[in-house]
Amino acid sequence: MALITADRERFPNTPWQLVETRHEPGSAGTxxxxxxLGNGHLGIRGAHWxxxxxxxxxxxxxxxxxxWDIKHAENAFGFARTGQRIIYIPDANNFTVVIDGESLTLAESAVVDYRRSVDFSTGIYECRIxxxxxxxATVTTxxxxxxxxxxxxxxGISLEVASDRxxxxxxxxxxxxxxxxxxxxHSAHDPRRAGRHAGRVLLPVRIDGGDGSLRLSWEAAESGQRVGIAVDHWTSAGHQPFETVAGEDDSSVRYxxxxxxEEPFRLEKSVSYAAGRGVQDAERDAAEAAEAGLRPVEDIFAESREHYRAYWATSDIVVGGQPELQQAIRWNLFQLAQATARADVAGIPAKGVTGSGYEGHYFWDQEVYLLPYLTYTNPVGARQVLEFRHDMLPAAKIRAKELSxxxxxxxxxxxxxxxxxxYYAAGTAQFHIAAAIAFATNRYLWASGDETFREGMGAELLIETARMWSSLGFFGKDGLFHIHGVTGPDEYTAVVxxxxxxxxxxxxxLRAAAALDHPEIDDAERQLWEQAA
Structure with a gap:
């Protein structure tokens, strides 16, 4: 937020909004x-249209x-084999506005007034230029x-064009x-920035459009994952589209x-995406599945307002007499909500759904940093993240065997x-992710009193991670339990x-697992964990 606090004329300090009052080139990406905007499942970057x-x-x-297949300079047993990278889904936030033959852009056109904001209390983005x-002519978009x-x-996206003549x-x-x-x-050497694929990723499955509507779907070339999108347009005064063009890379509706x-033109763009297990069946039309989720734009705006009204009623933190701190706290709470609200049974990427940074991967961050917040503000959401980790248990057991x-x-x-x-030294060697999952599991159980989860998934997560630690470490000549060849979270002192x-x-x-009353734990195993701890 240094960019924001460094120029309070451009970014005024408002407790419930992030506001920009002047456009300047050079910081667009940030x-x-x-x-x-996001809801934990779908995210859209705050780019201009x-x-x-x-x-x-x-x-x-x-x-x-x-x-994709990871290529190592020299292969070794236990090295990671399959790379994964979040996909840029087909993006609906694109408009071209041409007035009397002039294409309006901040880079080339004369701007008289400018204000954009994202409202933490409603979740609505607005940009008025x-x-x-x-x-x-003087035109306001x-x-x-x-x-x-x-x-x-x-x-939901709406675009209004008003003119004085x-x-x-x-x-x-x-x-x-x-x-x-x-x-x-612009940051090719930044390790946080996602890479790009050499070949085409999204292979078209269905490309249809007509009368202002688009029905499109694609399949990822290697993962086979599918995504469908349905788009409908509505205009004030019932203006009909001049043309509708559907293509595998660029589809458009033109007016x-x-x-x-005194008669503004208003265009409403209702967009719905479908992805995940529900559309993986080759017989299922992903675009048709997306169509079922289409909603009027005003309904989407109303949903967002209602969601954040309920969210802030239980999650707001008020700091008296420190307005800059107040805005920063609410912005951060807003980001936490955007990263988690409708993730459902899924992980939370390191960048949420705001971009492709860290390639959309899930790390220990979600258990150590996000799960405490979710446990106390949205325990159902916390349980769903832990359920997602539990879904990974079969693969995690296979991985454990690979590394003995x-x-x-x-x-x-x-x-x-x-x-x-x-990179093993800053990857797999960070065995502490197992303890992060146990830490989050134990906190959720303590805070929620969820006995069903304690007896089932929670116990399995604690037991299987404890078994990993007891086999990874050893009792030395000094009688103490040691764990060698690991990397801590700082990553600068690797494999120590x-x-x-x-x-x-x-x-x-180990102590959390040993404290369980569970039939899978015998006396000898419990005693081993207690001694190691």
């Missing part, structure tokens, strides 16, 4: 992240990914967006496949009309349950013996 004014625009669905056109919550794959308007609304478009990457003073340890060894970074870190953080967390894990 602001696209700060103004992003004109292509010329966007830096790294895109939309994402949590868990929708492509895979007043332009002085070369034809002499207002874009608003919100993601859905009742239907978690829905997105009659103008000729040519407005195009597009859906662009950004995954397979060339991208200029050509006269906009008169007992129990379960969860991947350091993953989307599909397989280890995706190609008796890392303090790892030892402390392993001890917690």
């Amino acid at each position: 602001l696209e992240t700060l103004f992003a 004109a292509a010329a004014d966007a830096d790294l625009p895109g939309s994402f669905i949590n868990g929708l990914h492509e895979i 007043t332009w002085r056109c070369r034809s002499g 207002t874009e608003r967006r919100a993601v859905g919550f009742a239907a978690r794959g829905s997105l 009659e103008v000729s308007a040519d407005v195009t609304s597009s859906v662009i496949n950004r995954q397979d478009q060339p991208v200029e990457d 050509v009309l006269a906009v008169r003073a 340890v007992d129990g379960a060894l969860f991947p350091w970074r993953t989307i599909n349950g397989l280890e995706a870190s190609a 013996n008796d890392n303090l953080y790892t030892n402390v967390m392993a001890r917690f894990n």
Whole structure:
């Protein structure tokens, strides 16, 4: 947030909003992240609607990914084999507005007034720009967006064009496949930035469009995961589209009309995505599944307002007399909600659904940093994240056998349950992720009193991670239990013996498992865990 606090004229301190009052080039990518919207399942970056004014625009669905074979300089047993990377889903936040022959862009057009905001209390993004056109007309464009919550794959976008005199308007609304478009990457050496695939990723399955509606679907070339999108348009005064074009990489609906003073043109774009297990069956039409989730744009805005009304009633933190801190706290709470609200039984990516950073992977962060927050504000959501980890248990047991340890060894970074870190020293060697999962499980059980989870999934997570620790370490000549060849969370002192953080967390894990009253734990195993701890 340093960009925000460094210029309070441009970014005024408002307790319930992030506001930008002046456009300046050079920080578009950062602001696209700060103004992003999401619900834990679907995310849309806060890019401007004109292509010329966007830096790294895109939309994402949590868990929708492509895979590839990891190439090692020298192969060795136990190395990660399958890379995973979140996919840029076809992006609906694209418009071209041409007034009297002039294409409006922040880069080229004259701007009289500018204000954009994201409202923490409603979850609604708004960008209002007043332009002085070369034809002499003064035109104001207002874009608003919100993601859905009742239907978690829905997105509502509205664009209004108003003028002080009659103008000729040519407005195009597009859906662009950004995954397979060339991208200029300004931080190629940043390890947090996701890479790109060499070949085409999204293979078209259905490409249909007509009368202002689009029905599109694709399948990832290697993972086979499918995504469908349905888009409907509505206009004020019933304007009919001039043309509708459907393509595998660029689909559009175009309106050509006269906009008169006091009669703004309003375009509403209802978008619905479908992805995940429900559309993996080859017989299931992903675009048709997406169509079932279409909702009026105003309904999506109303859903967002209601969701955040309920959220803030239980999650707000009020700090008196420190307005800058108050805005920062609410912005962070807003981001936590956007990363988790409708993730359901899924992990929480390191960047949420605001971008492709860290390739959309799930790390220990979700258990250590996010699960405490979810446990106390949304215990159902916390349980769902733990259920997702439990779904990975079979793969984690196989991974443990590969590395000659007992129990379960969860991947350091993953989307599909397989280890995706190609660098062992800063990946698999961070065994402490097992203790992070046990820590989050134990906290959830303590806070929720969920006995069903304690006796089933929770017990399995604690027991299998404890078994991993007891086999990974050993009792030395000094009579103490040691764990060698591990990397702690700082990652700067890799593959060391008796890392303090790892030892402390392993001890917690072993004690939590030993305290269980569970038929799978015999006296000898319990005693071993207690002695090791």
